[in-house]
Amino acid sequence: MTTKEFSNQLEFTNDGKLSFFFLGAGNAFQKTYFQSNLLVVKGESHVLVDCGTLCPYILEKEYNAKLSKIKNLVLTHPHADHIGGMEELALSAYYISKHPVNIVIPKIFKKKLWNESLKGGIQYSENGKMTFNDYFSELPIKKIQTKPFEMFEANIGSINLKLFRTRHITTRATSFKDSQLSYGIIFDDRILFTGDTQYNPEQINFLLEHFPKIEHIFHDCDVSGYSVGVHASYEQLKLFPQEVRAKMSLYHYNKKMQEVSPEKDGFSGFVQRGVYYEF
Template sequence: MDISLVMLGTGSAFAKTYYNNNALVTCNGFNLMLDCGHTAPKALHQLNIDLESVDGIFISHLHADHIGGLEEIAFRSMYNAKKKLSLFLPESLIDTIWENSLKGTLENKNDNIMALSDYFNVVPVYERSPVQICDGFVLELVPTVHIPGKPSYGVFMNGYLYYSSDSILDIGTLERLRDRGCRHIMHECQLHPPGFVHATLESLLTLPEDLQRMTYLMHYDDDMESFIGRTGSMTFIRQHETYRFSRG
């Protein structure tokens, strides 16, 4: 089944022109956010997307540009929308996201609000176990290397679309996904070296031509425009524009 995608933001963690690298994907009527950084609520507002129309959120890892908007979403869901979103969390992140990131602001002992599940329908996602988001929409975790010792994940959707989130370049993973039927790659791109915890444009330019042709670049710096025409066969994806992907 086809997937439509709007990048709520395409910027690196410190970008100001471009928002946090988060996306809204839609498949068979289900609207799923991929990460929720602190600029995500503003992006939804600018795109005239009501929170009520968002069905779920997937979190790839715990940096603020990927989870910084969850506090606002949690409060608005509970007190304004009166609904619980589904929060799809890699199992390895479930305890840490509450204890180390969200508990300090979301816990309210006076009202007996003591857990992440008071705000969201928490759906654990496991490695090597694809999860069906809805009929015709399947998401599979792809472990990535970002910060040593801290779990992070990309997602492989419907067997043809890969979204890296934050990751250094792993050509082997991309080749394996291609061999499994991947036709579209959304990959983070740090424009300036060195890239200790991110994939640099320099490294991405070493990809084989067939992988470059299917690659869209995201998570870039604010001077992206000056790199147009310098990305080989890869293309910069633009924030707040709609893209449609299919297996064909």
């Protein structure tokens, strides 16, 4: 992994490296580190991973980019810090770009996202009653695994994505079926992005075993430990073997991150927003 600092304008293409640019790296309540949404780029292909409440603002004010530049989208789960900017993205696509945003989304998530989150704001327009597909164009996605957890596969240009169900908000449920929908993503079989998740070493170990080319992990991390039933805590993540921690960068943190030293604890470090992580 190499890193490159942001210069003047957010890059939507590159020389073919697999690049991860975190627009923000903080938790849902962070105004300092912003929310954990990121842009993944490879050659001529790009995909925005999540579009939270602050995403449209930070794109323009911090990175000199317009929301209308986003052509491809994938979502991890329906909390506002991950989907709160989608109404603006949808309207930007419809009225400014004049072209739906390409989206990778399992059918069950599409239905819930529209009916429970988006419909109330953008169902009606001066042209009549609108649907999800007036704003978004679904890219092909196929289920590749059912147990021990669902996995889906899709491609956005040259970028391969494998979405896997995660345990984030389980509300004392005993199965994925009764839990909130949430997904992590493996990019090009090389980079594991957990999305918001509880501490789940069994799942991480399964993925590392079945995808041996994984070279880096971007892992959700609650440094304070206050939301341990929803997000993996820093202390929990320290329980991973050294060889796993060494390729783990931590994000979705709060200001408590200033009180710990992840490198001393064997991690790759904390993710920094506004930096290109290139592989």
